[in-house]
Amino acid sequence: MKTFDEFKAFLEESLKDDLDSLETRRKNMRHWRGRLGGILLGVTTLSWALAYLYSSVSIYIIVAAVVITAPIVFFVYRKYFLDETIPANFKDLIVKNLVTFVDPALNYYPEQHISFDDFEASKLFMLRPDHYIGDDLIKGEMDGVALRFSELHASFESNEKVQSTVFKKKKLVWKSIFDGLFLVADSPIELNGRVFILDNNTYKTLGYLGTLIQKHHFYYGQYILPTNHEFRDKFAVYADDKLEGEKLLTEAFMQKILRLKSKSKSRVFISVIDNKLYMAVNMKKEIFKVNLNRSLSRAEHIKSFYNDLYYMLTVIDELNADEFLEASAHEAEDED
Numbered sequence: 001m002k003t004f005d006e007f008k009a010f011l012e013e014s015l016k017d018d019l020d021s022l023e024t025r026r027k028n029m030r031h032w033r034g035r036l037g038g039i040l041l042g043v044t045t046l047s048w049a050l051a052y053l054y055s056s057v058s059i060y061i062i063v064a065a066v067v068i069t070a071p072i073v074f075f076v077y078r079k080y081f082l083d084e085t086i087p088a089n090f091k092d093l094i095v096k097n098l099v100t101f102v103d104p105a106l107n108y109y110p111e112q113h114i115s116f117d118d119f120e121a122s123k124l125f126m127l128r129p130d131h132y133i134g135d136d137l138i139k140g141e142m143d144g145v146a147l148r149f150s151e152l153h154a155s156f157e158s159n160e161k162v163q164s165t166v167f168k169k170k171k172l173v174w175k176s177i178f179d180g181l182f183l184v185a186d187s188p189i190e191l192n193g194r195v196f197i198l199d200n201n202t203y204k205t206l207g208y209l210g211t212l213i214q215k216h217h218f219y220y221g222q223y224i225l226p227t228n229h230e231f232r233d234k235f236a237v238y239a240d241d242k243l244e245g246e247k248l249l250t251e252a253f254m255q256k257i258l259r260l261k262s263k264s265k266s267r268v269f270i271s272v273i274d275n276k277l278y279m280a281v282n283m284k285k286e287i288f289k290v291n292l293n294r295s296l297s298r299a300e301h302i303k304s305f306y307n308d309l310y311y312m313l314t315v316i317d318e319l320n321a322d323e324f325l326e327a328s329a330h331e332a333e334d335e336d
Helices: 004-014 016-053 059-081 086-102 116-121 201-205 207-215 229-234 242-248 251-264 299-318 321-335
Strands: 106-109 131-142 145-163 168-186 195-199 222-224 235-239 267-273 276-282
Touching: 004 016, 004 086, 004 299, 016 059, 016 086, 086 106, 086 131, 086 299, 116 168, 116 276, 195 242, 222 242, 229 235, 229 251, 235 242, 251 267
Parallel strands: none
Antiparallel strands: 106 131, 131 145, 145 168, 168 276, 195 235, 195 267, 222 235, 267 276
């Protein structure tokens, strides 16, 4: 992977004028936000000063002055000075060129994400989301394997009883199903059935009951006990074909997933279904976030985008579908 210094040099040579133009637009927006905010503050201060100097000035007049001025200031700012296209323009300029520069086989689509059909096809989450959004789709090939990945946020509505001072009432609450990086990759070998590798934190929190549920979770298939004790402690494995699942769990394969979990410091969920590998890394970290309070042209800001891409590609490279599945296939053939 090319270094940030190489991309910085490319940026200075090819994209500097466009980036400077974006930064000028950002500064102009912040300038007018400050001036209009100052006007609102001035009206508020003047109202209180009049109330202090002239006791005959009603408090209601002061409130009215603020109530009238605030919407006017807000309207003027949104209509004439707010530039909501800056984040999208910045992503289109910086991230798209960064992705292409780092790996020409990858393409970036800032407003797209992994489809809901792919999310459901993974069978990784039993709950159906009521709210499903995402962005920053990257698709293409890595080491000859077709893949696509994006940021996803899936949640569901939950009516919870909230205790008030008088009585209990129901309140609508959004609860997260998944929040992080979701990957779909072609599997280079065919499997007879489905294989699931699930982060088992849910089971561990339930103690002995969790162990029973883990071993008899028929929704995912037959429970498999990994030979690696560390892996067994952190993941629950299921397969339609138990023998096929056991052959897939080579020591090299399990070590890769353990490193992935350690590097990402996140919960990891993997399934292999119908010649597709699905991976969900529940990292709860917003990728490629544009901070309009910071200079868009500063190297530190741009480097944060490079670090996000580096992190995503490192996670995927750590779990190279082609490498570990082919290795598993060879070991299975040797055992036969």
